[in-house]
Amino acid sequence: MTEVPPPFAFLPGDADSPVILHVPHSSREIPAAVRSAIVLDDAALERELDHITDAHTAALAGAAAGLAGRRPWRFVNGLSRLVVDPERFPDDREEMLAVGMGAVYTRTTHRETLRPDGFDPAPLIERYFAPYARAMSDAVADRLAATGRAVIIDVHSYPSAPLPYELHGDGPRPAVCLGTDAFHTPPALLDAARAAFAPCGETGLDSPFAGTYVPLEFFEKRPEVSALMVEIRRDTYMTEPGGPAGPGLDTLATALAALVDAVSG
Template sequence: MKTPILLHIPHSSLNIPKAVRDKLCISDAELERELLRMTDRYTDILFGLPTITSHSIIYPVSRLVVDPERFEDDAMELMAAIGMGVIYTATSQRTLLRIQPDACERTKLLDAYYHPHHRRFTEAVAELLNEAGQALIIDCHSFASRPLPYELNQGMDRPDICLGTDAFHTPKWLLDSVTKAFLKLGYSVAINHPFAGTIVPLPYYTQEARVLSIMIEINRKLYMHEDTGEKGPFIARVKDDIATVASQIVQT
């Protein structure tokens, strides 16, 4: 398989610009805790694939600023019902994060962060389609070992690896290949549990079968200390295992 890999890394940043920080209703200490809970810390490291030709789209600010993996229109976004649409007004603990921005502020935030990111993402997919005729998106995430209050799935049976799929953009061979590769390495794997779905730029969503996508979520207990945010002793091993899985996809 010669399909190039595009790594989408949306939630790794801890960066909150001062203008946004000033709008948040929580203390610095609580903000630090919220970033610890909500950031997919080190996913930019874990999904570095030095031996594989790949391209990365990394969101430069925290998801608490604007979440690039939410639908822009809150009417289309399930999480908007609990204050966690594209612009969060609630924390992971379902407490107040910020006052709902007015239309002007909302537009400024989307224009500053959401729209540029999605333009880069869409352009990257277009470039790969033009060059190779196909593009494989790996949507790169991590998740807490215990469910957070905001999560829709409160089940405690959390796997090592969660794979998210899309009925149109995740062919069976791709899901089978990734599942078998992680199982072979000794990880437990669940499909669309505790999180489901995978991202595709809207211009291509359900329109272009040459755009493939799969979400890979790593249980944070495998690679970091969840209570401090520090790297764990096995982060290098997990990184190497992800690279091994990606290599097998490329060879499928």
């Protein structure tokens, strides 16, 4: 039997690098079996993917990895977040359940129906969410074993104008939003990010999106695992909502590489 590769990739960096660039939302790929339960027609689904996908963030992470003095590791999701969102809590701790966007989305960015009422998310959690979570935990454990620490830099983007699903869309929308966690984001990491992204425009903190991703195995347990979410406003590097990248991507890649270098030593 031919082995089916997982729908994510852990791409190697330098052996002594503690940094993992995590890219969870860059793909538009939806397997046919998953697509069959989505109620949107093809045109509406493409429009939703334009809004929900963090377009070009995998390319951004790849370019930054190539520019960094010590190449970081990269964990890249190969499937759309409309399959599962690996960064959500898979239970009722997840505040985005209020708008139908828990680990498995049932509503769109405009709060319209994505999956029918009564849809059972359990098979998608088992097939896609759980293996992703295990693999990301293994990736962090690998960096801890090799270097004594792990630095997760979560690479995202967000629209210049708020979408209806946003729970905190009335706050500032800087060029670069830095999402933090009280336990896992030390001041030195935050300072390094502010300095690295200064050439890209205004940086802000936890608005319009807050927090950062740490696998549950390490969450609020291991201070050697530090984490920062980098949310880039899309009009700074691409044509919205789902268009091509522009020259701003190169500036951002240089900035991201500078952050990687600053926290790699």
